Amino acid sequence: MEVELRALCQARSGDKADRSDISLFAPNPAVYEVLRREVTAERVREHFRGLVAGEVRRYEVPGVLALKFVLDRALGGGGPSSLRIDNLGKAMGSAILRLRVDVPEELLTDAALPPRSPRGRVGLPPVRRA
């Protein structure tokens, strides 16, 4: 079923000049494989349309189950010359969590996924009772 990455992943973002740099972390190997399949550089570029003007490159870091995205012309000219409030792209990491991916339902269990909100299982289907 389709869920937002916010229900699955940790993320952090930073900057170098006008590039934004976003890391996306899977909680387990099964979800990592879903991310590798679903969250392609093309999809990320499409997702950030209107906010990011340049190319997107993706790198894989299997040791920590992470994908790294580097987004060109992403910050309105670069931290110290950008007019944006988020001139350093610190919130870009949360923006990627809006992206929707198709995940097999058996991966969406309480045991497999740590909570991603103080309000509980936000963004996930209700827990099935055995």
Added chain:
Amino acid sequence: MRSVRIGGGLGFYGDSIRPALDIAERGDVRYIAFDHLAELTMAILEKDRQRDGAAGYTKDIGPLMRELLPVTHGRGIRLVTNAGGIHPDGARAEVARVARELGIRLRVGVVRGDDIRPRLAELRAAGAELRHMDDGRPLEEVVDRLLFANVYLGSRPIAQALEAGAEVVITGRTTDAAQFAGPIVHEMGWAWDDWDRMAAAVLVGHLLECAGQVTGGNFSGDWWNLPDMDRLGYPVAEVFEDGSAIITKPPGTGGRVSVDTVKEQLLYEVHDPSRYLTPDVIVDMTGVRLEDAGPDRVLVRGVRGLPPPPTLKVLMGYADGFMGVGMMGYAWPDALAKARMADRIVRAQIARFGIQAEEIHTSYLGYDSLHGPLARPVDEEALNEVYLRVAVRTRTREEAQKLGRLFPPLALDGPPFIGGLSGMAPVRELLGLWPALVDRSLIEPFVQVDVEEVG
């Protein structure tokens, strides 16, 4: 197994001093390192020096030393920082002044040679083109507007200063991670071409350089469960002979060190994790493993290193115009519609009064200022309030100021139910960044390490 313990005392110019004191008092460390410099910091320091020839270093070095030296001096804890900015000798004079006040005598090392602005003509004559490394533009486009030009130096001169007995080492633009890798390599006696161990030293530096960001700050996991964030502990690493390291923090401090907090920092601002370029080594993080080693303890291992590139990175900053900004808050009902109407008023006035804006940027705080076009459309009835913010990019300070003056009249002349107009926001100078590459052979022979006793 031999090891060394080192703390990360601060993550930027303006960060809190207290956590470094926790590390000095309870961290059981031999070294505390401080990364003071960000891209924007160099421009701020250059402006400081234009106003006062004795300035040009981060001004927190005085208060920092006043707090720390009484603790670290007696315990043999050595301090490393790039707080020297564009004037490391000025920073040493400040440390000397504080030391005299405290009645302490100590050896302070200074590293020079990163500031290439005085050498630009000579370097270009020697064949350094200094083209923009991302798009190849020639330096001529901005050379008349340069505010600073600094090469990122590595950890070797820092280690040299420590070898010469410096208790405090002050550099200009050495890399963030070098503040840590220098002491680690010095202490462990590793060879400079032992690439895997060099990578291990740089990786530890990378994990600690943003201080609180590895111990729970900006943590995107279960941030609401982190304990005692009002007294967040800054990180301490214990680095072992085989290049592995434990990341931890002083006892009795807040935050958390876990695999999940450490991995977020591992990849932070690293573009290609298989080739993280530094002056000391190319770091390959793809094989790094993080393991839970007890409460607030994470074992890091598996990093690999390759010989560094023949070039060093230069970062130059140039004056890139001005930003004028204005803000006004609008209350429910129809807060967003009111803010949009005010935006139309401001934009029409920009045109009518002929304000020379090269770019106009509108955002609605409380709705889309952080995610822009990715922000999800909301039920406008549910929005309690929205702030309109309009920013313009101009060539001159005067043009930027004109934008700010359009906002106070909105208090009486625009849509109803306003709040939050707090005078005119100051105009901000914008800074363009110009990264470039330069041959090591043109830089490294000019690096100076100088240690002297002060106090």
